[in-house]
Amino acid sequence: MTETTAQATRITREQLAARIAQDIPEGSYVNLGIGAPTLVADYLPLDQEIILHTENGMLGMGPSPERGEIDPDLINAGKQPVTALAGAAYFHHADSFGMMRGGHLDVCVLGAFQVSQRGDLANWSTGAPGAIPAVGGAMDLAIGAKNVYVMTDLLTKTGGSKLVEACTYPLTGVGCVTRVYTDHAVFDVTPDGFAVREAFGDNTVELLAELTGLELVDASTRGIREGE
Amino acid sequence: MTETTAQATRITREQLAARIAQDIPEGSYVNLGIGAPTLVADYLPLDQEIILHTENGMLGMGPSPERGEIDPDLINAGKQPVTALAGAAYFHHADSFGMMRGGHLDVCVLGAFQVSQRGDLANWSTGAPGAIPAVGGAMDLAIGAKNVYVMTDLLTKTGGSKLVEACTYPLTGVGCVTRVYTDHAVFDVTPDGFAVREAFGDNTVELLAELTGLELVDASTRGIREGE
């Protein structure tokens, strides 16, 4: 949309997943939702124990099964086949969502259409006429975890900012997002709005402010460079 | 208290327990509380399956253990050692009381200080100054089961009626009792007050009305005779 956009550093979705994985300490209980955030699992260090929750009723979720070893009763929230680690536990849906709602998860990672500077999240509906609404566990995850991380591109395909002053899409949760990991930078949600925690490559707070059209707090460190 | 009292037929507590057991059909889920109602278990027919619930977290409770086979982790609501039948299940307290509150038990049998003619129950506190209050699961049982049976003597030791127009002791539950089994007769709680369902021995509705000081509905059949 602007001239400066072309100069911006963007990291890949895989790099972003790896970047998020860095911020998840050993021993954390983590829900990676469905879709892109599930990529984060591929970058969690193999020598550390991080326990994955899937809201359909399991802690200790393991990777995808080997070819021919699919168990149709063992799936994740995206309904893909998974495995169980030693130390896993199964439970029913009320217990699983009680776990979420009760604030027992350390981290959840969600996608977003928009995040507002006060931490409102919109990720379940574009409100488009005729679209079939579906919400699943998004609203429960948004309000449940101690840290709600959003993983998203900073800009939409048409160049608009997904970080906004106030969401225009229907909300998933109010004031719930704690941090936003984008392909351009990492932002914390603070009482003063978005704070740039880490700008990737040559990105600057000024550039990010221009791209988002928002006043940003500068708390930045230098982060991943493009292609790193 | 009155001249007629001496003529009244009274059955023993064991006879009363046996009488209650007769009214519990096979397949029922039953909670026998603590104290005297637990006697009913001894009179359930051995050739029928009736499943006992104990609110501390078990269905399929069996009889007392043999000498030397006490398991301290396996107790009933009265904290006495019990056994588990084949087909038993354990669960935690929230699930156990959900089962009660949710109306899944067919019958519970409780003791009483007083039962009012609209089915109010008082059985947890005499309200005596200095007494240590204790309620346990009494209020949950009172409002939870499909049929709430009370097992009690008709009269107190001083000859007062435990069936009353309105309870003077602190309530356990409002309008919850469906039937009262006493040593003199069985009473149903109806919209018109107590109905004599079965008068034991030579007892008559008139006698029972005199003993209780209440207007009673006559729906009586002849029941157990004294010493039978």
Next chain:
Amino acid sequence: MIDKTVATVEEAVSGIRDGATIMIGGFGRAGQPVELIDALIAQGASGLTIINNNAGNGDVGLAALLAKKRVRKILCSFPRQHDSWVFDGLYRAGEIELELVPQGNLAERIRAAGAGIGAFFSPTGVGTQLAEGKEIREIDGRSYALEYPITADYALVSAYRADRWGNLVYRETARNFGPIMASAATTTIVQVDELVPLGSLDPETVVTPGIFVDRVVAVGERGWLDAGAFVGGVDIEGRPLAGAAASGTEVDQ
């Protein structure tokens, strides 16, 4: 002797009337009582209200029931999936009513029905369209919406093993809604892979005590599982079949 087992799925679903409200277990395919649903289709009840997390996958089970136009209304959290083409078509044609409930509120409202809770304050959905019109209350500095129990005339549940008292154990994530739906419906009908003698289930491991179960039917190994793979919509490697989207992702990234 208590014996809740019935010989056939036809017997299991007998008596379900037109206009009934039916909870159906399952999250996607896992735990979906496909054989009972097939029997319900054959039985013919229509004008049904269905409570399920989803609105059918592929062409089997709940999707097949929808395709027969037996369902007036569905209450669920996530109807739109890569393989929900049956529901999608009916919805777009205005032939089915949808009530959307966030998944955790759906689960907790079903639990509340089973546990005799009159209503509860949930933080989920507050400030969103899905809490519009609900009573909002601030408690200890947080906002909650008042949610009411969801009951049903019937629950159709798929479990792994049962005994004749109706005690149930489940398999893995197929447990999902089974235990809470069994507790919330007036009549709970269960299909299992296998019936076992009374006493075979360890009392420590029973997930649904028989008190919540009315009828149990063994269906053997479920026919819609084949060689360790889903049948309908997903191939042997677990990849969606051609024509289905890459995943059930809810966002546009």
Next chain:
Amino acid sequence: MIDKTVATVEEAVSGIRDGATIMIGGFGRAGQPVELIDALIAQGASGLTIINNNAGNGDVGLAALLAKKRVRKILCSFPRQHDSWVFDGLYRAGEIELELVPQGNLAERIRAAGAGIGAFFSPTGVGTQLAEGKEIREIDGRSYALEYPITADYALVSAYRADRWGNLVYRETARNFGPIMASAATTTIVQVDELVPLGSLDPETVVTPGIFVDRVVAVGERGWLDAGAFVGGVDIEGRPLAGAAASGTEVDQ
């Protein structure tokens, strides 16, 4: 590597401050974490608020904690028992505060805390002294009282086996309050008879997933169980010892 096990009961209860609120599992003696309570007595924290179903039995465990006058207030459903002489004396002397909660409301309020429910409407106790001052609402023709969650700084729980992730299984009716208290406290401390290697517990049978557990200590076979009998207050046949009433009956018959 996640390892929630600690070597000693002293380490398990370290850091508990004066004035803390502590949930203590158990129904009577079953599930009572006696070894942890003994460690808490040795640790010395005082001015405690205790949440338990009862108020101690005999002279061990919770009763011993009360006897040391470490407890300011107790929230429970059934303090008065045949062997609650320690509590009885303190209460009559005005040395302990009592908040009486019907047992099912106690359990559900603890569960609500763990499950993030802001408040709920319960039918239990409506129309009685124990609902006085509570908000009453009629829902679908039935009256309910509004009940709030009960949280705590710590939960002390006795389970049967644990792995190093803190997954727990219980034994028989000793399960009682353990699972819900573990979910409701900020820090959950568990004693078990036995620690087992990760992967030894069947994921289908885990009752308390490790997410609710912070510290686990093995105490071996519990010392206050002896030759299959309770120790303290009850003899080998399960009969109350001389001086105790015949049963815990709540009525005068």
